[in-house]
Amino acid sequence: MDKMSALRRAKTWEISESEDEIEVENKPTPELKCHEKETTIPSITVGTNDDKSPQSPPAAKNKSRKTSTLPPPPQTSAGPGGTPSPTRKRRSKEEMELDMQKAQERKEARERAKAAKAQEKEEKKVEQQRRREAAQRIKTLRPENCLKCLxxxxxxxxxxxxxxxxxxxxxxxxxxxxxxxxxxxxxxxxxxxxxxxxxxxxxxxxxxxxxxxxxxxxxxxxxxxxxxxxxxxxxxxxxxxxxxxxxxxxxxxxxxxxxxxxxxxxxxxxxxxxxxxxxxxxxxxxxxxxxxxxxxxxxxxxxxxxxxxxxxxxxxxxxxxxxxxxxxxxxxxxxQSELPFCVDGSWASGARVERDGSGLEQVWALQLQQLNRVSPVVAATVTAAYQSPQLLLQAYQKLESEEERKVLLAGLLIKTGGKERRIGPEISSRVYRCFTSQNPQLVLD
Incomplete structure (x- = not known):
């Protein structure tokens, strides 16, 4: 009897060594593997000396094997460290209203930004249209076009x-x-x-x-x-x-x-x-x-x-x-413009100065031409003698008397149409007063 009971227990608690997982029918929860150390109880065969019972075939032995299943553990929410998180606190009505208010404010801010962008786009479009009309109007006011209207x-x-x-x-x-x-x-x-x-x-x-x-x-x-x-x-x-x-x-x-x-x-x-x-x-x-x-x-x-x-x-x-x-x-x-002498033209934007400094000489010449009765030829003569305003100021500082400084540029020769003439003391004195005077209200002429 003791041997027979031991045999039944061995068959009941024998754990399959097979790596194949057997799904349990009619079980909605997934099968969980037991991570504990598997223990296999060896089977014991009982028989008489005269009549030995044959061993069970492998197929029957496989059918008799059963897999022990454990009930799934209760699902609990765990934190980052594996610690179960506390139960989520229910929000109050004031908090919900505050969240709704913040969401509404964000929505209104997005709408305002969208409206501002649309308005900016419309203003830019209107400005472009105004510029096109102004350019067309300026074009019609040119003398060659006005002659056709007279x-x-x-x-x-x-x-x-x-x-x-x-x-x-x-x-x-x-x-x-x-x-x-x-x-x-x-x-x-x-x-x-x-x-x-x-x-x-x-x-x-x-x-x-x-x-x-x-x-x-x-x-x-x-x-x-x-x-x-x-x-x-x-x-x-x-x-x-x-x-x-x-x-x-x-x-x-x-x-x-x-x-x-x-x-x-x-x-x-x-x-x-x-x-x-x-x-x-x-x-x-x-x-x-x-x-x-x-x-x-x-x-x-x-x-x-x-x-x-x-x-x-x-x-x-x-x-x-x-x-x-x-x-x-x-x-x-x-x-009608604020500065009548600054009209749109090829020279309205001034001289272009590159990163290597090319163009500064042209700026220096245009600066001289702003003075009354200083023609481009006179400005080119001055810039050829003094390539920058700093060089002209240094030349003024080397002279001792005021009279010598005023007539520094008077002897420069100007070549126009095959003829030569000098700049003269009047223009030379005006240029000197312009670059050395400390009085902003000084009248050069």
């Missing part, structure tokens, strides 16, 4: 005069727009400008040219002289009365009377003061009275007189005024 208005009465075809031929050769129509002031030439940036609006320029002959001017002078003395001379001349009415309607108009001198009527030239002598002989007036007439027209009526030799002179005058009007918008645009 139209010369010619009164039909002028075409009846001999030589007026010279004016029309010149305007056609320049491909300038002109229009022959009746003007408010007879025998006049006016200008009108088309504004593309303002819906192609047409505006009239202030300049007006009144073209009259020599005989008409001889009638105009006594009438103006009588008007200057307090009388009424408007009825004595056919040009004075319309001129005064025209100026009364628009006081901003600037009228220039072009007097065409006919060499067939007068053999003398109009160079110098010869026209005054001719006036004095033709009108029986002395030169002082003639001067009073001209001054009265210019000061009180804003009317100036120009004496020309035929229609070629009139044509040259019209061309000069047209070119001046084409440059006017660009000049007005530059004068």
């Amino acid at each position: 139209t010369v208005g010619i009164d039909p009465a002028l075409l009846q005069q001999e030589g007026s075809d010279i004016l029309l031929g010149t305007l056609s050769s320049f491909e300038w727009k002109f229009l022959i129509e009746s003007q408010r002031l007879s025998h006049s030439i006016t200008w009108s400008r088309q504004l593309p940036e303002d819906g192609d609006k047409i505006v009239e320029e202030e300049q007006v040219l009144l073209v009259i002959g020599w005989s008409d001017f001889l009638d105009l002078v006594p009438a103006v002289n009588l008007l200057n003395k307090g009388g009424d001379g408007t009825g004595r001349n056919s040009f004075l009365s319309p001129l005064l009415e025209f100026l009364n309607r628009d006081a901003k108009k600037v009228v220039t009377i072009l007097v065409t001198y006919s060499p067939l009527e007068h053999t003398s030239s109009l160079s110098g003061d010869s026209y005054k002598e001719t006036l004095a002989s033709d009108l029986g007036m002395d030169q002082l009275e003639i001067e009073e007439v001209l001054v009265h027209l210019q000061l009180y009526k804003n009317v100036s007189l120009v004496f020309l030799d035929g229609w070629q002179g009139v044509t040259n005058q019209v061309a000069a005024v047209t070119k001046a009007l084409s440059k006017r918008p660009y000049k007005l645009q530059t004068e």
Whole structure:
């Protein structure tokens, strides 16, 4: 009996030495290996001397083997060192509200940052658009583009005069727009400008040219002289009365009377003061009275007189005024800036200085050109003699007297157009005062 009980116990607690793991059916928890030292109890075979029972086949022995399983340990949360962590504390309502408030603040901060970035992007886009429009506007204000917007208005009465075809031929050769129509002031030439940036609006320029002959001017002078003395001379001349009415309607108009001198009527030239002598002989007036007439027209009526030799002179005058009007918008645009002399151009950004120092000599030359009446040729001569301001200051310090320092640069030779001249004491003294004076309010000129 003792041997049989021992045999049953050995079969029951025999631990399999096989490395294969046998899953336990209907067990949701995973099988855990026992890390303790395995102990195998050897099997004992009991039998009689006469009848020995055969040994169990290997398959039966494998089936009879059972694997001992241990219950899984309770799952506990452990800390980094293997120590079980304490139970998580439940948050209070105030803490939850505080976390929600912080999350809301972070969300609002992200939205504000996003809105600020979008606004910055929009402002940058608007600034780029503004710059493009400004560049386009500056481009339209260039003289070559403004010429295309100007139209010369010619009164039909002028075409009846001999030589007026010279004016029309010149305007056609320049491909300038002109229009022959009746003007408010007879025998006049006016200008009108088309504004593309303002819906192609047409505006009239202030300049007006009144073209009259020599005989008409001889009638105009006594009438103006009588008007200057307090009388009424408007009825004595056919040009004075319309001129005064025209100026009364628009006081901003600037009228220039072009007097065409006919060499067939007068053999003398109009160079110098010869026209005054001719006036004095033709009108029986002395030169002082003639001067009073001209001054009265210019000061009180804003009317100036120009004496020309035929229609070629009139044509040259019209061309000069047209070119001046084409440059006017660009000049007005530059004068509106804070620093009118710093306009956009190839030199607006100054000279570029590289890391190796190249370009400093050009900066030194531009610094000298900021002084009045210092041309690029003069600046180049000074920079060739003294390659930096420090060298010029050292040269000043070596001289003992003030007079020697002022005329230090006076003897430098300037070569222009094959001719040589010296800088002179005036520019030399101005440069010396500019670089050595301690008075910021000093007037150099």
